[in-house]
Amino acid sequence: MGSSAAWHLAARGEQVTLLEQFGPGHDRGSSHGSSRIFRLAYADPFYVSLAVRALPLWRRLEAETGRRVLELTGAVDHGPAAATSALHDVLRAAGRPAELLTPAQAAERWPGLLADTTALFHPEAGRVHADRAVAAFQQAARQHGAHIRHGVKVTRLSVRGGRAEIVTADERTFTADSVVVAVGGWAPGRLSGLLPGLPAMRVTQEQPAHFPAADALDWPSFIHHPGAGLADEGGIYGLGSDDGVKVGFHGVGPVVDPDHRDRTVAPRALAEVQRYAERWLPGVDPTAPVASTCLYTTTPDHHFVVDRAGPLTVLAGFSGHGFKFAPVIGELAADLVGGAPARGPFALGPPRAA
Ligand SMILES: Cc1cc2nc3c(=O)[nH]c(=O)nc-3n(C[C@H](O)[C@H](O)[C@H](O)COP(=O)(O)OP(=O)(O)OC[C@H]3O[C@@H](n4cnc5c(N)ncnc54)[C@H](O)[C@@H]3O)c2cc1C
Known part of the structure; x- marks a missing residue:
């Protein structure tokens, strides 16, 4: 999210420096690997509108960098009729193509997966290559004049006289009119007490x-x-990728401290994903999984935090579904820095209900 914000801000002519504690392409946060789902289908029309906006922005990023980031493969939602028909109605109301299918029709089109009860297909969906996307945001930001500095850890962030001040682990100090804080799973530790109205966030290892x-x-x-x-x-998600078919339970991992986690997969969690694959995914080999870990930072209502307080703009709480929106979140961040108000449910404010 920070790399996307750097792209948009630099493209608008702002002087931008991006500070990242780890090296390029690191795998210690939330944005690594080859696969994230892109989809328009959300029950809340606000998120549909954000995903619709993300489409041309992903394409603009690809055009500016020459990197292929988003591939449209379509998406299948399946499960209870209430879930699939509600999504179908929201997509159609937004003027986007979508069709309801029986499980037999779905099996004919995608023999690798079994659909449960009812299925919905929408074509404006697919996969984003996460590693390539982060590299592309940074490349595009650099092309617009941003300075990208890896291996620089921020140890202190404060506000003085209306300006933001940052101190780094190697004792350098930066002051700026505006700081965009997009620290993923480190947000609860880094931001608590600094930003009034920040919702509670749970960091889990998925x-x-x-x-x-x-x-x-x-x-x-x-x-x-x-x-x-x-x-x-929580439901199950999956998608094809360069590394095989990715399958995961949504948001059920253990709570962790991002600086002190083992980054190993619990054998029971892996066995559950394998059991799922055996039962529902005839197209994969369930005996040969390659597991990985990644951080979710989840707010009580699963809405993101994208808002500004004085010189600090915060991008946080992406609740396991933020990647598809990354180019829009960067655009919203640049709008906030320019003085625009927070959008939809993203504002800092009174405590959020679960
Ligand atoms: C397993 C998994 C599957 C997912 N699948 C999907 C999906 O299919 N579709 C979808 O839309 N979303 C998905 N998501 C969610 C999506 O990946 C996240 O919402 C998104 O990557 C969050 O990005 P971020 O920038 O907030 O966090 P991060 O990518 O973690 O970035 C935060 C960065 O801040 C840096 N940082 C932290 N503290 C400091 C400091 N003090 N100084 C300097 N740098 C610092 C970190 O090193 C890190 O690089 C998934 C997430 C996971 C874990």
Whole structure:
């Protein structure tokens, strides 16, 4: 999110310096790997409008950098009729293509996955290559004049006389009219007490797995909504990628401290993903998963925090579904820095209800 904000701000002619504590392409936060779902289908029309806006921005990023980042494969939602028909209605109301299918029709089109009860297909969905996207944001930001500095850890952030002051681990001090803080899983520790109205955030270590599939790159992204054949509360997501078919439970990992986590996958969590693959994904080899870990930073209502307080703009709490919106979040950040108000449910404010 910070790299996207750097791109938009630099493109608007601002003087931008991006500070990142780790090296390029690191895998210690939330934005690494080859695969994130892009989709328009959200029950809340506000998020549909953000995803619609993200589409041309992803394409602009690709045009500016010459890197392929977003591939549209379409998406299949399946599960209880209430979930699929609500999403269908929201998409159609927004004027976007979508079709409801029976499980048999879905199986004919995507023999690698079994659909549960009802299915919805929408074509304006697919996958974003996360590592390439972050590199592209930084390349584009640099092309517009931003300075990108890796291996620089911010140890102190304060506000003095209306300006923001940053101190780094190597004792350098930066002052700026505006600081955009986009520190992912480090947000609760870094921002508590600094920003009034910041919601509580849970940082969890999620544990998806990639499964071998001969046709991994031909898969749609998919979400299996709970409530019909799937009892689990959080639901399951998956998508094809360069590394196989990725499958994960949504937001069920253990709470962790991002600086002190083991980054190993619990055998029980891996066994559950394998059991799911065995039952619902005939197109993958369930015996050969490659598991990984990644951080979710989740707010009580799962809405993001994208707002400004004085010279600090905060981008946080992306609750396991932020990546697809990254180019829009950077654009909103640049708007906030320019004086625009927070949008929709993203404002700092009174405590959020779960
Ligand atoms: C397993 C998994 C699957 C996901 N799948 C999807 C998906 O399919 N679709 C989707 O839309 N979203 C998905 N998401 C969510 C999405 O990836 C995140 O919302 C997004 O990557 C969050 O980005 P971020 O910039 O907030 O955090 P990060 O990418 O973690 O960036 C924060 C950066 O701040 C740096 N930092 C922190 N503290 C300091 C400091 N003191 N000084 C300097 N630098 C610092 C960190 O090193 C880090 O690089 C998924 C997330 C996970 C974990």
